[in-house]
Amino acid sequence: MDSRTLYDKLFDSHVVRHEADDTALLYIDRHLVHEVTSPQAFEGLRLAGRKPWRAQSIVATADHNTPTKDWALGIRDPVSRTQVETLDANIRAVGAKAYFPFLDRRQGIVHVIGPESGATLPGMTVVCGDSHTSTHGAFAALAFGIGTSEVEHVLATQCLLTKKAKSMLIRADGKLAPGVTAKDLILAIIGRIGTAGGTGYAIEFAGDTVRALSMEGRMTMCNMAIEAGARAGMIAVDERTLNYIQGRPLAPAGELWDRAAAYWRTLMSDPGATFDLTHTIDAASVRPQVTWGTSPEMVVSIEDRVPDPDRERDQSRRDWMERALTYMGLEPNTLITDIRIDKVFIGSCTNSRIEDLRQAAAMIRGRHIADNVKLALVVPGSGPVKAQAEAEGLDRVFRDAGFEWREPGCSMCLAMNDDRLEPGERCASTSNRNFEGRQGAGGRTHLVSPAMAAAAAVAGRFVDVRRLF
Amino acid sequence: MEPFRIHTGIVAPLDRANVDTDAIIPKQFLKSIKRSGFGPNLFDEWRYLDRGEPGQDPSTRPRNSDFVLNHPRYHGASILLARRNFGCGSSREHAPWALLDYGFRALIAPSFADIFYNNCFKNGLLPIVLSENDVDRLFHAVKAFPGFRLTIDLDAQSVHTSDGQHAYRFHVEPFRKQCLLHGHDDIALTLAHADEIRAFETKRLAEQPWLA
Numbered sequence A: 001m002d003s004r005t006l007y008d009k010l011f012d013s014h015v016v017r018h019e020a021d022d023t024a025l026l027y028i029d030r031h032l033v034h035e036v037t038s039p040q041a042f043e044g045l046r047l048a049g050r051k052p053w054r055a056q057s058i059v060a061t062a063d064h065n066t067p068t069k070d071w072a073l074g075i076r077d078p079v080s081r082t083q084v085e086t087l088d089a090n091i092r093a094v095g096a097k098a099y100f101p102f103l104d105r106r107q108g109i110v111h112v113i114g115p116e117s118g119a120t121l122p123g124m125t126v127v128c129g130d131s132h133t134s135t136h137g138a139f140a141a142l143a144f145g146i147g148t149s150e151v152e153h154v155l156a157t158q159c160l161l162t163k164k165a166k167s168m169l170i171r172a173d174g175k176l177a178p179g180v181t182a183k184d185l186i187l188a189i190i191g192r193i194g195t196a197g198g199t200g201y202a203i204e205f206a207g208d209t210v211r212a213l214s215m216e217g218r219m220t221m222c223n224m225a226i227e228a229g230a231r232a233g234m235i236a237v238d239e240r241t242l243n244y245i246q247g248r249p250l251a252p253a254g255e256l257w258d259r260a261a262a263y264w265r266t267l268m269s270d271p272g273a274t275f276d277l278t279h280t281i282d283a284a285s286v287r288p289q290v291t292w293g294t295s296p297e298m299v300v301s302i303e304d305r306v307p308d309p310d311r312e313r314d315q316s317r318r319d320w321m322e323r324a325l326t327y328m329g330l331e332p333n334t335l336i337t338d339i340r341i342d343k344v345f346i347g348s349c350t351n352s353r354i355e356d357l358r359q360a361a362a363m364i365r366g367r368h369i370a371d372n373v374k375l376a377l378v379v380p381g382s383g384p385v386k387a388q389a390e391a392e393g394l395d396r397v398f399r400d401a402g403f404e405w406r407e408p409g410c411s412m413c414l415a416m417n418d419d420r421l422e423p424g425e426r427c428a429s430t431s432n433r434n435f436e437g438r439q440g441a442g443g444r445t446h447l448v449s450p451a452m453a454a455a456a457a458v459a460g461r462f463v464d465v466r467r468l469f
Numbered sequence B: 001m002e003p004f005r006i007h008t009g010i011v012a013p014l015d016r017a018n019v020d021t022d023a024i025i026p027k028q029f030l031k032s033i034k035r036s037g038f039g040p041n042l043f044d045e046w047r048y049l050d051r052g053e054p055g056q057d058p059s060t061r062p063r064n065s066d067f068v069l070n071h072p073r074y075h076g077a078s079i080l081l082a083r084r085n086f087g088c089g090s091s092r093e094h095a096p097w098a099l100l101d102y103g104f105r106a107l108i109a110p111s112f113a114d115i116f117y118n119n120c121f122k123n124g125l126l127p128i129v130l131s132e133n134d135v136d137r138l139f140h141a142v143k144a145f146p147g148f149r150l151t152i153d154l155d156a157q158s159v160h161t162s163d164g165q166h167a168y169r170f171h172v173e174p175f176r177k178q179c180l181l182h183g184h185d186d187i188a189l190t191l192a193h194a195d196e197i198r199a200f201e202t203k204r205l206a207e208q209p210w211l212a
């Protein structure tokens, strides 16, 4: 038989039927649901008099809109509260495999709780009305974000109409320098291929750098595949994948585990499988990354300066850079290490897992945030992450350093709740998007790794974490 | 969904690359549990000078007269001309809902982000991909001629100027085209294959019982 890519294997094993123009009807195993993109879908289902096809495929949580402090007071914004209550009512009406509602101790960001609960398994198709669903591809699942109409389509039919994407291999080899993380690696990749570089592709990340990453690091990489334009990112199964899953509440056990694991071990690209496009990255040369503009591809290393649009030949790109610099309030050629910050956010589905919090805590032990830092927030990705961090005493480390230790949720990644930047404020953030207004109207976001964000909080400006190792 | 066959309308030029869905409709408006009413907040941070919050009366808000949709000559525009990678970022379908609610029926750009592109078709909003050169030419034309209009014929897969002088062909997948031309409910189309889905599912869950 022909050599097949991991993507081929995942896609082909879910095709229910082909339509005339090679559009495929694809079967969906796991449907993750949150409060923001689902109400209109449930309503559509009701209006059409349809029932969910397989409610047992649903795993739901409230995360985008929930507050991260004063939980005892409930959700005070009435519009947000309605949205969260609507999710409660919808799940009550149709049922689910698991539901982690607001205030539940297992509640958290949908892309953190999926893997953590064992709801995400290798070989699955995983969808969610959220573009960062690509995160789950770290488990050799075919995982991608969908819109609300498609959420309704999956609810009603357990399938999606889709076309197979082209395949891209991104191979990273070499050892990351101490202090350089998966976040820096993926930012460097996006800087190189651009935010549209992966449009129309499904990306497989491979190479010995990726193999050496923890599952947390792999999730960080796949999470930001969407920032590279690809709907899906994925990584082959290895023993580390299986070790992470074994024993999770929703994962198979006993004899079923053995059968599943035997199958999962086949989930990798065959030797000789061909890709439509391949990029290779020398990971050893990657330095800590900091974005300077309003797109994740506007990124440089901590040793660099803010780029000068005058050196850009392409007119439309120059205009774009100038607009970004104006928005960001930055002068060309400024040293990145001279950029002072007002706030720090450690959290989001990119970097809010236990390993991220450990890396951040390691930078601040025995230190304190700088005077010019008005607010430094740590928002764990889920209740279990928070509990684990507290068991390790990380909450104390953060609190002693002047950080606020919050309840789980999306928080200042998209600022739908009260956690946000005020106009003009500058933030070192471990999230994934630095678009205009993303963290609050007029807010200025610099994307960095957890270690870089924590070190910046202490220094009040960006610093090279490699010096601290 | 409203069918799309032939549409003629005023073209508004949004001369920026990489317009993301956060810019198309900022997050504070995603708290709504409805599909409609997003039009007044389309491009909210660019269109108004104050901070947008749900429930404001748009007529009382200060407008940014520099923003293209606030120029009187583009009043009533129903075709948006944009640059590459339009609709990148978040999967929010509120973005096409807001564009439609504002009055847009079609978008023209050199490229669109994947999820956004998909979401448009589900709502009867037609995203048209033309080459960078053709899009450039259209930007010049729109800026040069007030009241510049285009006619889009989905069945013929063509875009042309009202004098018929310039015509551009575009590609659209046959399945999507049929759905849009007829305003099909694609859930109903899929459910026509319910037996096949059921058979596939039964076999799959038998072979991989841990998925149940």
Ligand code: SF4
Binding pocket: A063, A064, A109, A110, A111, A130, A132, A348, A349, A350, A409, A410, A413, A414, A431, A432
């Ligand atoms: S943490 Fe941010 S990117 Fe992730 S799901 Fe929440 S809002 Fe989206």
